Amino acid sequence: MVNFKAPHRPIISYRPIRPSDLEVLEKIHGDLFPIRYESEFFRNAVNGHDIVCWGAVDRSRPNAQSNELIGFVTARIVSAKESEVEDFISFDLSKPDQTLIYILTLGVVESHRNLGIASSLIHKVIKYASSIPTCSAVYLHVISYNNAAIHLYKKMSFQCVRRLYNFYLINGQHYDSYLFIYYVNGGRSPCSPLELVTLLVTYVKSGYYLMVAKLWKNEDKKISKWPTSKESGYLLPVVQNKRILTAEESTQPNQVCKLHSQLLFGSTN
Template sequence: MEKYSMVIPKVAGNPTICFRPIRPSDLMILEQLHADVFPIRYESEFFQNVVNAHDIVSWGAVDRSRSDGRSDELIGFVTARIVLAKESEIGDFLSYDSSRSDQTLVYILTLGVVETYRNLGIAASLIGEVIKYASSIQSCLAIYLHVISYNNPAIHLYKKMSFKCVRRLHGFYLINGQHYDSYLFVYYVNGGRSPCSPLELLKVAATYMRSGLRSVAARLRRNEEKMPRWPKCKETRCLITTQSRRNLTTECSECSCV
């Protein structure tokens, strides 16, 4: 296949960025963008599935203010796939009903922006499109993705957008014969949540403490009922049993027992 000759666009002061689905006419530029952005190579089948929307949803960013006749050319992209929650690798990070076969997740496959258009909020807007899409699917509980451990700008972006880093996967990527770690990020939607969120842990701890205190109080009451009564001596503060009160009256003659 002929390689797409990409012209690096010059960014206007205030570019007019719009978002649209990726189409078959975007095939060559999409392949070139992936080759420029990622250190790993994607198979041609992947790109065919993206542009033809075969089990993959996608959004492309374009700069409508370009004056070089390429105002509909991709300058950013995001691709994603719907997966079943019970078959995903993040099942242990979800509180979901395993008996329901319709509960789903959205997995972000790839995300990238042309270098000259970075730091303009385009990547965040593309992720926003995925969040809106996932939120519109009532059966969807979360969005998740992997990011290579040295991609600090991407990690910062996901954290800023409230994605939660839930796991580090050692040696997840193999690039040019070398293994690299990956971080797994999750963003919950439609009431999806972690099975052990910090709030839930606090609630469980509070409930446990309350029940523990009630149990201790009940035991103390039971023990108190079983114990003999100990009347006080006002001045000496000594304690004497009711049963031996008569015998000890003379020994405690200086105090008034009550």
Template sequence: MAAGPSGWIEGPIPDQVELPPATESEATGADDYLPRSSSSAMPDPNAASVPRLKARVHRRFSTADVCATIPLSEVRFRPLQASDLEEMMTLHTEWFPVSYDQAFYDKSVNGQLFSLVAIHSAASQSAGSSSSEEPEESLLGMITMSTFCEHHGEDIKHILGGECEDLCKRKKSSGPVSDAEEGQAAQNTGNTGQLAYILTLGVCDAFRRRGLAKELIRRSIAHVDHNMPEVLAVYLHVVTYNQAAIRLYESTSFTCIEHFPSFYFLHGSHYDSFLYALYLHGGHPPWKWRFRNLWSLGLPTTWRKWLVTAWSSLWQSDADKRVQDSDP
């Protein structure tokens, strides 16, 4: 689900399940001294189910004051890799009120899904450490994105106005293809479909409000723009109470295309979703959305009547032509 600064909540991917409330033993366990997540994706930030901050990054960056000493020029960007798996899973637990299945994490770190992670490196300062040691990398934030039809098949009609099998011009294999082969083909050709779906976006608690989430979005969109000419829109779902996420996406030129009632079920309650999209490579919203938007702008009655008449005439003309073509 798409998101909002640091604890965005994006559209769910398959087999996403709700996190259970914290048990009594968890609530009174050894981690009680740890602060809780301040993710804007959480439906109730004061609930016992809000997770504690256990990721490694918090050992180095426990407060915003510490992070403030790090200029953004020292932050580097790269794809996720296998060594990031444990930290990625821990951070996603802190950021989102849902649990993602293992396949999502595996595909993210092995390159089958697009990913971009913001990192900061620092040599270990512990006693006896050698200057030749590899610098410790801290994951400050990350974004994951998919162009696979399995993720956008149900949304594409709202974004582009057609069905996935008609719009996505993917090469069909003559035989069965493994997940690894399909992922590698996606990396090599970038031709899995006409939509790029932002699955998750998050920034660690202490590094928020520094512009990092916006930079992750900017770089991801630039990648799609330069390397995936077949993709006509980047899109996401965001829970309607996540105002921080909504402000973020609107500030990066995303447009609200649709509203889905009761899209999420989080901590025992239903929540609505907004679908936001950013169009690229000549892509545009469906005529239905554009017509509805024009109507909502308060067009004068005369123009409204003209538009309705013109639309009806075009539809009737097309219908008459289909009838004529079908006559023997």
């Protein structure tokens, strides 16, 4: 396949990748990525074996080239509980078989870049993921120096949730990776910072009201311990009217503090 130019406005359309795309798909991967993929990967991709994929073609190109791939995206359905993003998904207990879509590869030939093709291919994946009731998110890895891809994913509202050090080994050198995630079908992170603050404030308020209620209760008990004089009806002081707090009451502030620590730093058990 030659590195053709687009002399006029291209007419881009999208279609599923099929067996006849095998040679071109493998060639483009070799041109774009420093990582070499096994032949089995490409066979599975074009035949739809455990991999879903879409291709972009330019209908304005002459002859048979009008149906030749100029862009692609490959993805796989994975179990949410067995994925590396399990910690970033809030699981719905009513959906025990929740899944995710993992984007494996995404690429566009140089002559057809900056035409929105990559964004359109990602939208294909997001739309597909949204059509699966059990799917909670789409996620992917991107090498740390690929600033163009990082900018694209952020622009499309993907969230960068983790940096994975030494994730890639290319030509004997390690490179970091960023992990991006896009939630669908009501999927979300287990607890956002705003939710954590709201929860913390709620517990602080409940702890405060609990202590105030106990103080009022203690005062009522103190007053009830003053005997009344039959002659005058006045309250008489009682010797040793000193109140000793129970273990439960004396430790209540500590319990509230411990609960706050668990919310901020995790359980210490």
